[in-house]
Amino acid sequence: MNYKNPDEHGYYGDFGGAFIPEMLYPNVEELQKNYLEIIESEEFQQEYQNLLKNYVGRATPLYFAKNLSEKYHSKIYLKREDLNHTGAHKINNALGQVLLAKRLGKTRIIAETGAGQHGVATATACALLGLECIVYMGEIDIQRQAPNVARMKMLGAEVIPATSGSKTLKDAVNEALRDWINNSTTTHYVIGSVVGPHPFPDLVARFQSVISKEIKEQLFEQTGRQNPDYVIACVGGGSNAAGAFYHFVDEENVKLIVAEAGGLGINSGKSAATTFLGTLGVLHGSKSLVMQTKNGQVIEPHSISAGLDYPGIGPFHAHLFKEKRAKFFSINDNEALKSAFELTKMEGIIPALESAHALAVLDKKKFNEDEIIVICLSGRGDKDMETYLKRLEDGSRKMEI
Numbered sequence: 001m002n003y004k005n006p007d008e009h010g011y012y013g014d015f016g017g018a019f020i021p022e023m024l025y026p027n028v029e030e031l032q033k034n035y036l037e038i039i040e041s042e043e044f045q046q047e048y049q050n051l052l053k054n055y056v057g058r059a060t061p062l063y064f065a066k067n068l069s070e071k072y073h074s075k076i077y078l079k080r081e082d083l084n085h086t087g088a089h090k091i092n093n094a095l096g097q098v099l100l101a102k103r104l105g106k107t108r109i110i111a112e113t114g115a116g117q118h119g120v121a122t123a124t125a126c127a128l129l130g131l132e133c134i135v136y137m138g139e140i141d142i143q144r145q146a147p148n149v150a151r152m153k154m155l156g157a158e159v160i161p162a163t164s165g166s167k168t169l170k171d172a173v174n175e176a177l178r179d180w181i182n183n184s185t186t187t188h189y190v191i192g193s194v195v196g197p198h199p200f201p202d203l204v205a206r207f208q209s210v211i212s213k214e215i216k217e218q219l220f221e222q223t224g225r226q227n228p229d230y231v232i233a234c235v236g237g238g239s240n241a242a243g244a245f246y247h248f249v250d251e252e253n254v255k256l257i258v259a260e261a262g263g264l265g266i267n268s269g270k271s272a273a274t275t276f277l278g279t280l281g282v283l284h285g286s287k288s289l290v291m292q293t294k295n296g297q298v299i300e301p302h303s304i305s306a307g308l309d310y311p312g313i314g315p316f317h318a319h320l321f322k323e324k325r326a327k328f329f330s331i332n333d334n335e336a337l338k339s340a341f342e343l344t345k346m347e348g349i350i351p352a353l354e355s356a357h358a359l360a361v362l363d364k365k366k367f368n369e370d371e372i373i374v375i376c377l378s379g380r381g382d383k384d385m386e387t388y389l390k391r392l393e394d395g396s397r398k399m400e401i
């Protein structure tokens with residue numbers, strides 16, 4: 001079975017494709033025709049791999065979490081994407097796409113961002129490689145994520161507020177697409193996850209696939225086995241999971257687990273659990289599962305973690321869900337918070353709230369003593385300190401009572 005690669009039209013089973021306004025055809029077609037040849041060329045790989053190693057700090061460690069393993073009676077390894085430059089896996093993709101844009105002769109980069117992590121990664125790549133950078137961000141997210149807005153500005157990016165709709169991530173994507181239509185010859189749109197029209201899901205998955213490539217090598221070095229029994233990752237659009245699954249998805253003996261953001265609960269009306277709540281639809285240029293009304297209006301998602309607060313899921317993951325190749329768990333805000341504090345206390349690692357959703361699967365499923373589980377720790381928790389502090393304060397107030 002080939003789960004890894006889409007067909008020539010960008011379909012993973014029933015999902016994917018390129019549903020775009022006519023004005024974007026030339027750009028998207030240019031990408032479709034050229035992306036594989038460019039990114040697989042020796043010259044590109046040399047520059048990209050050099051930057052991953054010496055600038056991003058790869059390979060990131062695969063860390064055997066002894067204390068966590070004892071508690072959950074299994075062998076738990078953490079893939080430390082939190083130790084990448086800029087604090088998450090997003091930089092793997094941003095650097096790759098900005099390098100690609102340069103080779104396509106583009107001088108101007110646009111990106112969308114929700115929590116600001118992808119915006120910071122893209123602004124970083126543009127500062128390094130000397131391209132103009134414009135980041136679209138929902139007006140409400142700009143208020144919620146002030147430190148990342150400051151970082152982007154210091155890195156030289158222009159941050160433009162998206163003021164339509166709910167003023168959050170999906171509106172920022174719409175603004176970015178509008179910009180791309182108006183500036184198609186000079187501009188490349190760096191999409192931040194495995195979403196968007198073909199070839200973006202495949203392009204982003206390939207740049208993130210370094211995660212599972214390293215896991216294979218590092219696990220073999222540490223255990224004599226290349227394949228774990230399980231790989232667990234959180235999914236917003238799905239890029240860290242796609243990267244962590246990539247070299248395992250076509251090997252049937254590796255079980256894959258996805259953690260979605262349940263928000264306040266699947267049936268609470270405040271959730272982002274797309275595979276539970278979504279139906280077939282088109283969002284941001286591809287056909288996939290989308291949280292929408294019967295009339296096709298997008299339903300506002302909710303998650304405590306801004307990075308998972310997205311009403312869709314990439315076509316790669318929709319296909320894994322439909323074919324039951326991966327098992328999907330919905331993790332609520334409180335469960336993620338609990339797991340974030342547990343990892344911090346037990347292993348001395350403060351995870352991003354997004355990554356904490358993947359950790360929370362440990363409480364939902366029993367594993368055997370000799371089973372090897374790899375969890376993708378997609379990012380670090382610096383950006384979430386305000387939320388964690390609030391939880392600490394709420395906790396100590398309750399203790400006083």
Ligand SMILES: *Cc1c(COP(=O)(O)O)cnc(C)c1O
Pocket residue numbers: 088089090117118192193194234235236237238239240241307308352354355378379380
């Ligand atoms: C953006 C982000 C995510 C969610 O995006 P994916 O494309 O699903 O990986 C998860 N974790 C962190 C730390 C992020 O910054």
